[in-house]
Amino acid sequence: MIDADISSTEAVADRREEILAAVEEHAGRIARELALLQGGDYGSKTLNTDTGEWTVKYEAGALQYLRFKGKGGGETYVVSTQRPPDPKDLATAMQDYEHFVASYNAYVASLDGVLDGVLDEFPDVTSTESVVAERDRLVATIRETSNEMAGQLHRYEGDSYGMFAKRVDGKRWELKWEDGLASYLRVGGESGIYLVSQYSPPSAQDVRTLADDFAAFVEAYNDHVEELDADLSTVSLGDD
Known part of the structure; x- marks a missing residue:
């Protein structure tokens, strides 16, 4: 009879779920902002960091997935409709998450004033x-x-x-x-x-x-x- 102890993964799995729930809520806000900015229900945006690139894809204004691709290769779907990521892959991606948010914020900041000076008065329209x-x-x-x-x-x-x-x-x-x-x-x-x-x-x-x-x-x-x-x-x- 085998009576060797088997280590439980419950603690790791529970912690992963906590992290994923927090990321999904936070990145979901980014997805909604991008949907509002891009003016469509469906779309995606890829943002670069020193470590890799992050892609936010949304449908009907809601986050569909958040994907991280490291410069060293490989990709991790931090948030998706499929199975959750491997804990080690998630940990690697999360080390760069703060930089991803900073890249998003920089992107939004780059648009500040982009419409300044754009004419909002136009010639009369000739009737047909x-x-x-x-x-x-x-x-x-x-x-x-x-x-x-x-x-x-x-x-x-x-x-x-x-x-x-x-x-x-x-x-x-x-x-x-x-x-x-x-x-x-x-x-x-x-x-x-x-x-x-x-x-x-x-x-x-x-x-x-x-x-x-x-x-x-x-x-x-x-x-x-x-x-x-x-x-x-x-x-x-x-x-x-």
Whole structure:
């Protein structure tokens, strides 16, 4: 029977937990300050000391981890969501913790006055109201004409859904209709520009670029209808 004494690690483990709790609370304040300074919920900051470097990473403004990398190699996650650090590694890192805090304080101090003299008065902002109004007027006209074509196509085809497509000046124009109204008018294929859609309107620049070609697209539609009429005119149901 083996009756040799086994040394307890309870005291070391308890002391480690005390240190980690204190560091997590203290470094957590640094994480919150960095989150406030950097203006985001997620981020990290690495600070250098004579002995190594410390990285503070935060998520939602709370400390995610505090990592120490010594210049001699190796790294220790002093605070993390994983297992606690080895006591010896923790002791080595904590010898430099005060310098880490000093490096953070120096970093914050270096920002003192950085915004002094920055202008907080700016030129008046020019309104886009007139441009938007003209864009919307043109788009409304294009939509009205597209709806008229859609209604005629619906009447002719007899289906609830359909598409009329033609190439104009090297670009594919697609008018998709549903129940006699234009679902969309798209130029340039799947990755193209929607002149008419159920979503946001096109840019004023796109309207300017494509408005003239829209007239050509309508002409292509008219030619298509004339061809249909010509085809039917040749149909004979018997002797006159």
